[in-house]
Amino acid sequence: MYNLYLDEREAVKESIVRSSIYKQVFYSEYNLGFFKRSKDKCDFCKEFGNRQDKESMREEYDQHHRMKDRVRDLKNIDKNRAKTDCAFPAATFDLDVLVTPKGSAKGF
Structure with missing residues (x-):
């Protein structure tokens, strides 16, 4: 500012x-x-960060991060396409700022 x-x-x-x-x-x-807002973390990443025995979850955690990176790449591809192709609208939302009832993500 x-x-x-x-x-x-x-x-x-x-x-x-x-x-x-x-x-x-x-x-x-x-x-x-x-x-500066801190990075949002999903329940899985929070659980992994709080564990003493991280090695038991390491493979699942690495796979989780590969998927997260892949999804981020796909989002960026869509964002770039939307900038050049007016027939391809794209929107992203930060669901953390919506005023909604709070519940456990594990319940879904």
Whole structure:
């Protein structure tokens, strides 16, 4: 956001404040903050990360990650195609931000 602020101020030829002052104004006067979201992890990855004996799940975990990488590649292929082919719409959603009842993923 600070970069947008810089661009705007330069466009109208007005003075610019340091990024530390910019952030302080957002924190104190507007009660807004800046943070980087942590990566979402599925139940399987969380379980693997919490296990003491990871080797018993290693093969399944590696297969899980290969599948995850393959799905990410397919998503990127679709995104790139949608950019050039107007007859191919594509959409992605972060289901974590939807307001829905919370339940265990293992129940599905």
